[in-house]
Amino acid sequence: MKCLALVRRNLSELVRDPLTLFFGAAFPLVLLGLLTLIQRNIPVNLFAIESLAPGVAVFGQAFLTLFSALLIARDRSTALTQRLMASPLTGADFILGYALPLLPLALLQGLLCLACAAPLGLNLAHLPLTLLVLLVSSVMYIAMGLLFGSILNDKQVGGICGALLTNLSAWLSGVWFDVKLVGGAFYAIANALPFLHAVEAARAAAVGNTAALPGHLAVVAAYAAGLLVLAIFAFTRAMRGGKG
């Protein structure tokens, strides 16, 4: 398959970027370790590992958006896209070529985060289910990356995905605090967006709570599907209007 060559190239670009290694793997683990240490020194159960670890795993996926958006935006700013557009690659080859390399990275990122949480007390009995749920949320974050990479330049991607999205994903996801306790409009907004549901789905999966899982997962899957459609539309448009 022609798209495999593009998949291989994009995967190489991603894993050879120190930014990917730090924010994709090291940063979530640092957060996990620090917050576990804090938990040990406070009397209330604020950062219980079964809530914290799946939450950090989802939060780490926000960086997948940054990585994929940066890769696409950088490619669009060079003539490489022009070269590829003149090749026999089809639209589907392009979308798969940019999206597929992120999936193994997402799985690896989730696995690493949960595996490192095991010595801190996380029960891995429901690891396959949790990874499956993380895969769904990763599609949502990757679709956001395709979308932002298609409509923004690489400097704008840094601001929107690097700062705004990671903050939105942090504040409105309930990873660090219970958004229900804030209540009001804040909770309403958090509940309407997918970040909180992605975290709650991962938490439900991690403890095998199959009753709570479908509702949250449905919201995440719906957002993932919607964003993917938008991303394909924006990506195709961006590539057709590529430089030259």
Next chain:
Amino acid sequence: MNAIETHALTRRFGDVTAVDGLDLAVAQGELFALLGVNGAGKTTTIRMLCGLLPPTSGDALLMGHSITGDTAAAKKILNLSPQETAVAPALTVRENLAFIAGVYGTSRKAALEAADQMIERMGLESVARRRAKTLSGGWQRRLSIAMGLITDPEILFLDEPTLGLDVLARRELWEVVEGLRGRITVVLTTHYLEEAEALSDRVGVMASGKLVALDTAAALIERTGAKNFEDAFVVLAAGKEGR
């Protein structure tokens, strides 16, 4: 059969006609230079021929394949070395070559073999294991042309292949391009008139979206009565012929 034939090829952007009813034929194995000042329509022409931009009207045939009706077949036989750096920065020279062979459908093993052959043919041995982003402009341009050749295209578009290179690097690349004569149909766009004169079999001059002259460089000098090719180009591109 001609390698390239355009029939009333036209592209409009709103009220602006970038390419206006272009009729052109380029023979197989010909080294053809397409010249014009900025905005003359040559880049738009190349973009249409490479399938990057659909024509507003008209058509072009690449080895008999229509760019409007059979784009997929046309794309298989062409390759392009764009004006700007068009390499994957984190890949090595060898990986870049294998990558392009791969996107044209070559298997991984065959792509790596082709990459090794191209490295030898283009004299890239000393930088084969280096990542593209660490190469000088000259090496990157040489790699870019090698990436255009690795798919063994029947038609190769070279857009400003020596732009920004020093005179030695430029002469080295001239030798590479010269070596393609008769084997591959090459369409060259350049702002260096001495490059077009030295390398091309024929020259097409575009102005305001139209082809205003088409002949050998020597014939164009004679036709305009100019002292040299640069003067002939100025006469033709500025529409001063016969004044």
